[in-house]
Amino acid sequence: MKRFAELVDGLVFMPSRNGKMRLIADYAATTPDPDRGWALAALTGSLSFAEAKPAAIRQLAMERVDPVLFGWSYDYVGDLAETVALIWPERPERANSQPPSLTEVVDALRTARRAEVMGLIEGWLDSLDASGRFALLKLITGSLRVGVSARLAKTALAEWGGVEVDALEECWHGLTPPYEPLFAWLEGKAGPPEASAGAGFRPLMLATPLEEEDAAGLDPTAYRAEWKWDGIRVQLVSRGGEKRIYSRTGDDISGAFPDILDHMLFDAVLDGELLVARDGVVAPFNDLQQRLNRKSPTARMLQDFPAWVRLYDLLFDGGEDLRPLGFEERRARLEAWREANAPRRMDLSPLVPFASWGELADLRDGARAAGIEGLMLKRADSPYVSGRPKGPWFKWKRGALTLDCVMMYAQRGHGKRSSFYSDYTFGAWRGEELVPVGKAYSGFTDAELAELDRWVRNHTTRRYGPVREVSAGLVLEVAFDSVHRSTRHKSGLAMRFPRIHRIRWDKPPQEADRVETLEAMVVG
Amino acid sequence: MIPPRLPPDPPNSGRLHPDRWIRILPEGVYVEPGGFYVDPVRPVERAVITHGHSDHARPGHDKVLATPGTLAIMRERLGEGAGAGRQPLAYGETIRIGDVTVRLVPAGHVLGSAQVVIEHGGSRIVLSGDYKRTHDRTCAPFEPVPCDVFVTEATFGLPVFRHPPDLGEIAKLLHSLRVFPERSHVVGVYALGKCQRLITLLRAAGYDRPVYLHGALMPICDLYRAQGVELGELRPATVAAKEDLKGAVVLAPPSAIADRWARRLADPVTAMASGWMRVRQRARQRGVELPLVISDHADWDELVQTLDDVGAPEVWVTHGREEALVHHATGRGIRARALALVGFEEEGA
Known part of the structure; x- marks a missing residue:
């Protein structure tokens, strides 16, 4: 728990992204399994303990200290875990009791009966110092809030292990904490874990900006064009009954968009743009912003700002991986798939026919409708690969x-x-x-x-x-x-x-x- | 919370309760039978000053009584404003002013800091100024004085404030210097007290390299040295080459650590030595990467311990988080109230 507490403290105060990544890599390098795996689970939000409720923890503290002083302290500090961590009376005999390891805490909580949980926590609070208590309470109440996204934690580990973060993403959802096969791979002791077949995130293919001078050298007949919609890129994954909506960086945002999730009654992985649209008419980005700000929307918001997905691509049709196919073939499969499944709250992003770059430029500049940011150019033969390769896909934004x-x-x-x-x-x-x-x-x-x-x-x-x-x-x-x-x-x-x-x-x-x-x- | 109203003096106690001869005026705490104020916030004729921090030692008084250390600090910081008549009083000596006797006793806060012990009409009141109980190589340790009324600060008057051992905090700084040997470590410190204490702590931890200082910190360090405090080699940071500051400890006033001044440093680690660093959000608001919980004020446990040590049946709380300390004291059967003094900042916390 000591190393984990140091990591949490370090991350809380580290302002820079690179610094945070260095701390995570350093922790992984110097902490044995399975502790580091549980820490990774905590950082990526893959751990939760339903029995440890904030109200119960508050109650625990109030039994140890004057409730009035606790109340004023909480008002001052503003964070329950931190207040309890700081105010918990230290006992002189603490020197003799061994603080628990992270793994001991996780194992005990996973197997404890409901009635035992608060007793365990009380014992740990007695044996830990203030930093340890803070890390423990943040861990068990399920939100570390150390300014590290799941993606950043994975990126840090991938860099440390010398692998591509997208390769790590590919296998991530097939793994469960404490991720021993993952660390074995990152340390070069074993091959990569198998890519997940489940409802995991598949890294997106991204476009590079089109410079005017690039366009001149490109063959217009080799490219297909479609509108670039002004929402957020998402991946819809529905496999084997599991449904997920991922943001561009692989964060799970399913909870915020039940109105899309409910209609994912298919077995496929799709790439698209999440928008707010009313009867197929795209609303300004600001409307979508209302939804993005909320982790779980109210009934009112679902009604006022209905979500919509405009589909760009089909990555998996059932168990079949379409990513090696060229764009044009995938597009045909997407159209057929849409015909067959007709999912509600979704439509296809239409292709924009053109004969020359000049004609396309006119189309681009003429499009001032809400929800259009510009154009996407995709090579007809481009397979769907992760990352941002230069050449197969371009984004051609409207002039500012x-x-x-x-x-x-x-x-x-x-x-x-x-x-x-x-x-x-x-x-x-x-x-x-x-x-x-x-x-x-x-x-x-x-x-x-x-x-x-x-x-x-x-x-x-x-x-x-x-x-x-x-x-x-x-x-x-x-x-x-x-x-x-x-x-x-x-x-x-x-x-x-x-x-x-x-x-x-x-x-x-x-x-x-x-x-x-x-x-x-x-x-x- | 409303402070409990003081009950009237028990009749025929034979002693004159300090409530009868000490008044809280806009200028500050006034000792009527002595005709002087303690740490007044406005210029007055006669002032007794507990210590040199700017919220306690203000300029423009006619006559000032303080320890020799405090007078030296006031002269350095205030120049002519330090008072026309300056009367030194050594720790432990007693003098009579008007109808009261006055004695200055070490408060352990900064060099020269004193508690003011005042006796009149058979009662004794102790105004402790700012104080701490932790050992500090730069000043004489706090001495508890039994009294009828104890006047205390409550800067860290909440039980979430517990200062960890100071050498442990210094170890954090030294660890960071090992992990980031290419980065300057700029530590925000108050010019009077914290700066010199931090240097002596570094030296006690075996750090013998030069310590670089922001220009504003040098005069008080020189003064401490003249008073016999060993600080080792100090160099001005302002004229140092950027190369020399790599991996060096650089001390600067808190306002400078994240401002233009700090741009001269090599990719600095921003640290801050203060009791407020105990609360993460406070540290983050200030953009501090390495918080060091080192304070010259009593933490909650020290405040509570001190109430026990002086054994006063009555406590007045001057500034800070008064309500919590009043609540605690009341629960212990001590009569307590907040004075609600204004004008005291958190310098030196």
């Missing part, structure tokens, strides 16, 4: 929209950028007033960031913690993919993918754009 905005607020960044004001809220004019229309923290070079930071510090009018209000003096040319109505912002508008396109040091703020200009760009 731009607006000249005025910087209003600047916020400190994180990690390496923590000494820089790097996140900017900008506004456009409405009458004599500046109204915030968006926020961006990318699109500039390090040298420009240093200049922006200096400008912010020299033009601060007020401070609110990490945020500074600046005088209306700097025009930022903001690029964005589209703009939608939104009740979140005072302007009533929300930009999609805003980023700083150019810093207009030269432009007087009075000449920046007006909110009405942005409103005219709204689609859908």
Whole structure:
């Protein structure tokens, strides 16, 4: 438990992704089986102990300390596991009792009868130090919240073991904690575990951006085009009665979309775009955002923001792996499959016929409908391979929209950028007033960031913690993919993918754009 | 929670309860028969100062009484503002001011820090200022003084605050230096007290390499050395080559560790030495990667222990999380109330 507690503490405080990966790899390298496997299960959210309820843990603490002091402490700390970990009275005899290993804890909890669970936890709390108690309580209440996604944990282990993370994903769902075959493989002591046949995630095939000069060298007859829909990429897996919806990175988001899951009455693995659509008409991304923010939607949300999947590809038809086939063949299988199964809440992403790149470019620029980000180009003969190979698939986004905005607020960044004001809220004019229309923290070079930071510090009018209000003096040319109505912002508008396109040091703020200009760009 | 109202003095006790001769005024705690304030927050004619932190030792008083250490710190930090008349009083010596006697007793907080022991009308009150009970090589240890009324801080007055052994925290820093030998380790420390204590802890743990300092930290370190505290080799970080700062310990005020100043450092590990680091969310809010729970204030157990040690039947709580300590004391049969003093920050925590 000591090493696991150190790992949890390290991850809680480590700001950088690479640092977190280093800590996880270091832990795997220095911790024996099966402890490291249980830790991995905890990090990937594959462990749960239904018997250890937060209310019972709170009760346990209240028996040891004054309830009034506990209540004030909890108010101050704000996290139950941490409050209990810190407030638990240490006993002098602790030096003699051996704290449990992670494996002992997991084994005991898995076999304990319901009535025994709290007694076990109490004993462990007595034998652990504050960090150990925190890790224990986070482990058994089922949410570590250490800023590590399942994908990041897998990526860290794959790098450590010198294998592709997608190869690890392929076999992941066939494995169960404590993952001994996986570690044996990563340490080179055994071959890769068998790829899973079950409802596991199959790594997605991704596209690279199409540069204008690339297009000239490509043969238009070798490619097929389809719209690039503005939702989130998902993989629908329904195998042997098990159903899952995975995000692009392999996170299981099934719980958030019961309205799709309910209609996965087939045996297949599909690639598609998750959208909010009403009778097949795609709603702005902002509507989908409402659903993405919720782990389990209310009945009201299911009704107001109905989910929809626009299908791109068929990876498995029953047990048959179609990925080695070319795109065109898979597309034919997809169309036939859809004909035969007719799943509700799903349709096909239509192909866009074209004869030349010029014609396609016109189609792309003409498409301003809601939900279209641009075009996808896929080689007719491309097999479905994981990752982002350059050549078989391209994404060809519509040209960005731009607006000249005025910087209003600047916020400190994180990690390496923590000494820089790097996140900017900008506004456009409405009458004599500046109204915030968006926020961006990318699109500039390090040298420009240093200049922006200096400008912010020299033009601060007020401070609110990490945020500074600046005088209306700097025009930022903001690029964005589209703009939608939104009740979140005072302007009533929300930009999609805003980023700083150019810093207009030269432009007087009075000449920046007006909110009405942005409103005219709204689609859908 | 509403502080319990004090019952009137028992009749004919023969002693004059401090409630009758100490007043809480906007300027601070006023000792009426002595005509002076203790740690006043506004300029006054006569002030007794417990220690040199800026929320206790404010500028502009006419006459100041304090330990020689505290007076030296005030002169360094406040210059002319340190007071027109400065009267030193060594630990343990007693003087008479007006109708009261005053004695200064070590508080164990920072160099020169003192509790103010005041006697009048057969009663004794101890105003402890800020204090801690943990051993600290840079200052004299806290001495409990039995009294009728004990006035205490409660900066860490919740049972979640338990400071672990300080050398264990230093071991965390030394471990990180071994794991990340190419990275500067910048530790946020308060200029007075924490900075020097951290250096002595490093030295006690066997760390004998130079320690680099932000410019704001050097004057107080020089003052500590002049008072006989060994700090080993110190170098200014501001003029050091980036190469030299790789794998080095660099101390800086908390406000500088994540700001422009820290950009001169090589991929720094950001650490912070403070009792607040006990609470993870606090550490994360400050962007701290390596929290070191090292405090110059009493933790919960020390506060509770101190109430037992001084054995006072009555406790007044000045600042911090007063309600919890008042609740605890009341439960132990001690009369307790919060003074709700304003103007005390969390410097040196």
